[in-house]
Amino acid sequence: MAEIYRLENLSNLCEIGATKYANDVALKKGKIFYFKIKDLNSVATQILKQECLSVGSDFITPRNAILCKEETYSGILIATLSQLIRIIDKCKIQPFGLSNIAKLLESHTKEYSFSPKIMGIINITDDSFYEDSRIKNIDEIILKINNWIEFGVDIVDIGGVSTRPGSEFVDSKEELSRIKDVINELYKLKFMDKITFSIDSYNFDTIRFCLDKGFKIINDVYGLKDENIISLARDYKTHLVLMHNSWIYPHKQDDIILELDSFFNQKLEIIDKYGINDVILDIGFGFGKDKKQNLELIKNLRHFTYLGYEILVGASRKRTIGDITAKDTKDRLSGSLALHQCAIMNGASIIRTHDAIEHVDMIKILKALD
16 A cells, blocks of 8 residues: 655655656756745736736735736746746746746746854953853863864954944954954964954954954944945955844934845945955844844745855844743843744754854754755
């Protein structure tokens, strides 16, 4: 008697002896895309609806859209990859803005894959929001980093300024006075040869000092407001984190996904002029965003993968997790792990966290299940 069980994905095709061609075709049929298309011309709405239906997919629109009484309509496009490719080809030759829609849809058919990495946080401050993350003793910092290296942490992110809500601006002179001795000692002990270091700063002089000591990532929470920092990434050939900070860049749109999409594209145009390709996108979880916006970004994180860069998420022990779990900062580890796991499954590849070793374990489990 034949038996059956439900699969989560198509990773078992090789077990039944399927050919590579059959495997490629099945993957195109099995992968489903969902797109929200906003404010589409009413005529274009009708054309797109018919083009979708003609290939077996659908463009779900308001009930009254067929009457074309409004200038524009919004809808949800549902299609497999093979259907989407056919829709794109059909829309490329259509008027009413559909050729541009085809171009946007096509950008989402490209696949980018990055291995998950864990970025551990070292706060050399007196006022970071998570008290247990504050550490100023050089020996303790060295012990912690050695422990991280042993357990497979990928990146150490060092900062000398708190960026919690209400924190005061700190100039480079004060910031360097906090971190300089630590950085010099790490450099002296050749730690930069053992693990990648990131500097969490918005100050040009601080960043330059750290790059001179072998740091490989610039993590500017001000979203590269100072373009001179971009020039540092070019001159030192380092990775550059592009973070959206809602306090620095107030929202111009109601839709948080489109808001960040516009921000990333505008900033990437500027970065491209400097000839920089090593960019990491950071959604800025918690930086001026409310719980609804933060969760919306995590749920729709895969939208930003079309840009072709690694995506960083740093939700570690933040207020949104506390709002959901009703727990204080010190008790938010499990919530942080759960949210970061969702982020990875939705397209993130770098997780910035206070609890690096626990997150390394989480990555190991996800890789074992992949």
